[in-house]
Amino acid sequence: MPKNTSTISRRSFLRGAAIVGAGALAAAPAVSRAGGQSESGEELATLLDLSKCIGCGACVMACREANAERYPEPTKPFPEMFPARVKAEDWSDKRGVDDRLTPYNWLFVDHITVNHGGEEHEIHMPRRCMHCTNPPCANLCPWGAAAKQDNGAVTIAPDICLGGSKCKDVCPWDIPQRQTGVGLYLDLLPRFAGNGVMYKCDRCQPRMAEGKLPACIEACPMDVQEIGPRSEIIAKAEALVRETGGYIYGIEENGGTNTVYVSPVPFEALEAARDKGKDAKGHGKGSQAQQQNQAGRPHLQPVGSPFENENMFAAAVFTAPLAGLAAGALKLFRKARANHEEES
Amino acid sequence: MRMRTLLFILLMAAMAVSGFGQMPIFKRYYVADLPGMAWTADYYFTHAMHYVGAAILLALLGYAAARLAPVAGRITLSGWLRIVLWATIVATGLLRVLKNLPDMHLGPELTLVVDITHLGAVMALGMTALAVRLVGKSAYVKISRET
Ligand code: SF4
Ligand code: SF4
Ligand code: SF4
Numbered sequence: 001m002p003k004n005t006s007t008i009s010r011r012s013f014l015r016g017a018a019i020v021g022a023g024a025l026a027a028a029p030a031v032s033r034a035g036g037q038s039e040s041g042e043e044l045a046t047l048l049d050l051s052k053c054i055g056c057g058a059c060v061m062a063c064r065e066a067n068a069e070r071y072p073e074p075t076k077p078f079p080e081m082f083p084a085r086v087k088a089e090d091w092s093d094k095r096g097v098d099d100r101l102t103p104y105n106w107l108f109v110d111h112i113t114v115n116h117g118g119e120e121h122e123i124h125m126p127r128r129c130m131h132c133t134n135p136p137c138a139n140l141c142p143w144g145a146a147a148k149q150d151n152g153a154v155t156i157a158p159d160i161c162l163g164g165s166k167c168k169d170v171c172p173w174d175i176p177q178r179q180t181g182v183g184l185y186l187d188l189l190p191r192f193a194g195n196g197v198m199y200k201c202d203r204c205q206p207r208m209a210e211g212k213l214p215a216c217i218e219a220c221p222m223d224v225q226e227i228g229p230r231s232e233i234i235a236k237a238e239a240l241v242r243e244t245g246g247y248i249y250g251i252e253e254n255g256g257t258n259t260v261y262v263s264p265v266p267f268e269a270l271e272a273a274r275d276k277g278k279d280a281k282g283h284g285k286g287s288q289a290q291q292q293n294q295a296g297r298p299h300l301q302p303v304g305s306p307f308e309n310e311n312m313f314a315a316a317v318f319t320a321p322l323a324g325l326a327a328g329a330l331k332l333f334r335k336a337r338a339n340h341e342e343e344s
Numbered sequence: 345m346r347m348r349t350l351l352f353i354l355l356m357a358a359m360a361v362s363g364f365g366q367m368p369i370f371k372r373y374y375v376a377d378l379p380g381m382a383w384t385a386d387y388y389f390t391h392a393m394h395y396v397g398a399a400i401l402l403a404l405l406g407y408a409a410a411r412l413a414p415v416a417g418r419i420t421l422s423g424w425l426r427i428v429l430w431a432t433i434v435a436t437g438l439l440r441v442l443k444n445l446p447d448m449h450l451g452p453e454l455t456l457v458v459d460i461t462h463l464g465a466v467m468a469l470g471m472t473a474l475a476v477r478l479v480g481k482s483a484y485v486k487i488s489r490e491t
Contacts, residue, residue: 147452324406
């Protein structure tokens, strides 16, 4: 696979800037008061130090409280959909579910018991949208309903989304969750196109616009999370890893994200334990049961950059018209010269 | 039919399928269930395919633009209409490709306008092309006696 040079150069630049500027930046307030933008105009990222998380779930409660008024209120009965294979997705009667992602639960805590270095660790991992730096959900959304904001948060506009679930299909972690019976599709061709609205963490955009911190960050008694300019967050994560001998997830995944986890246990071990844990709970074996059981619970596998092909083809897309123009002009020039020679 | 025309029609078909494939419709409407058509529901594949097709199409359009420039004075009304639509499709398409580069960022509002305009111009061009063909006025340039 060809390497994506621009990402690499940006990343190494960030890394360099992070190392040089770590000290100086630490003094600056992480988030400015206006619009949740970093003072430098850089995207904001969050750092989650998993060694601090006690799995109390205060963050989940805070998220639900802060965002309750943005939860979907579907109209029932749902319009019948065509063809019949298109199923409604209804979470409105299961609003209490808080151990997975749903349209009514944008954050959950994955509890993982894992053996590492001869010791048993109890790791609690708050999971929600990673806020990718080049998000496939937004890049591939056919309506522009999913979008990356200037502050680095990835959002889905509930009044534009048609609920086709493409964002979920292209998200490596299946983050966005659908609720049928709400949104624009009801006003268009509810039987034939669309199926509701997709919901996920938007890093508390309404709160951040008021200059407040995201609810989950503010509510955490252990200060597990912090938010700041991406370069600063990466520097902090790397310093934490050096200090504690921990492991990082999120800086490189999916071409880079604005959510960086630091864990005392390697993420491969967490992923393996997470998988086994689900199986051992007696939810049944077999890939379908397993998949069903993992739904709404993002994995921890390595994720490569999704747009390497496109980034390579983009260069061809930009040079092609010029090449065509040049070829056409050359042809005209040759014809003119031939005419001229004929005349003389 | 000339080979050139056939290839162009195939290219346009590929662009239409990969473009409309950006909407979640081929799976819903069983197209992806037809043997050999599963790729129509693979968003990453159709997306890359749209890029490759776009590069070929843009080279052809660049060539056509250079050839049309000297006879600009003789371009027909329906020719101009289609040229404006082509230009809109190209401009919005290039903006979308630009936006998808890792270090690029267009605001969400602009992205929405770009997306809808791209789709709208494609539909308008398709309908215009069909209409001019039906009424037999598909020539871009008025035929003059000298040529
Ligand atoms: S992140 Fe904080 S609030 Fe959330 S479960 Fe962990 S300790 Fe509790
Ligand atoms: S984690 Fe998924 S939903 Fe969130 S920004 Fe990345 S691709 Fe989009
Ligand atoms: S940032 Fe806001 S929306 Fe996202 S998980 Fe935290 S509280 Fe929920």
